[in-house]
Amino acid sequence: MRRWLSQGRSKHVSGQVAAAVISGRSVEEIIERLGHSHRATTRELARVLGQYGYLCPERCVPAKKLSEPPKLGLAQVHAARSSRWHWVVVEDGHIFDGVWGDAYGVVDWPKDFRITSYLPVEE
Numbered sequence: 001m002r003r004w005l006s007q008g009r010s011k012h013v014s015g016q017v018a019a020a021v022i023s024g025r026s027v028e029e030i031i032e033r034l035g036h037s038h039r040a041t042t043r044e045l046a047r048v049l050g051q052y053g054y055l056c057p058e059r060c061v062p063a064k065k066l067s068e069p070p071k072l073g074l075a076q077v078h079a080a081r082s083s084r085w086h087w088v089v090v091e092d093g094h095i096f097d098g099v100w101g102d103a104y105g106v107v108d109w110p111k112d113f114r115i116t117s118y119l120p121v122e123e
Contacts, residue, residue, distance in 0.1 A: 002021050002096055002105075003021065003103075004021065004096050004098070004101065004103040005017050005027060005096075005098050006098055012039050014086045014087040014088070014099065015039065015041075015044070015045050015087040016030045016034060016037065016040055017030075017087070017098040018087040019040075019048050019049055021089045021096050022049060022054065022072070033048045033051060034048055040087070042058065042060055043059075045074060045087070045119065046058045046119065049121060053123075054121050054122065054123060055122040056073070056121045056122065057119065057120070059119075060118060060119045061118050061119075061120065062117050063117055066118065069093075069118060070118050070120035071091070072089075072091045072092075072120070072121045072122070072123065073089070073118045073119050073121045074087055074118070074121065075089070075090050075095070075115045075118050076115065076117045076118075077109070077114065077115055078113070078114060079110065079112050081112060085116070086099065088115075090115075091105070093105075094106075095107045097109075
């Protein structure tokens with residue numbers, strides 16, 4: 001199982017945290033590789049994960065197009081009241097969320113949160 005990392009609610013580095021959880025690297029190393037500590041795009045995260053030997057597309061797959069979540073991947077979580085998203089890691093039915101989750105892969109999201117798309121990752 002992956003190692004959960006806490007993000008804190010005031011930071012906008014959920015993509016960097018998610019890439020660190022998948023790769024086993026530090027958030028600081030991911031930020032250095034990305035070149036910034038603000039919201040990360042799908043392409044940026046795919047590129048960084050590729051640098052560590054992971055295979056993933058440059059675009060997310062809408063959740064409604066999949067019969068089940070990927071075994072391993074990043075997921076975009078949206079709140080109904082916002083156009084912004086939040087990155088989390090999914091692995092074998094667990095969700096690693098640095099803001100709303102815990103080390104056991106369990107989340108306590110607000111009621112209007114939902115996963116809208118996935119970026120499947122292969123090791």
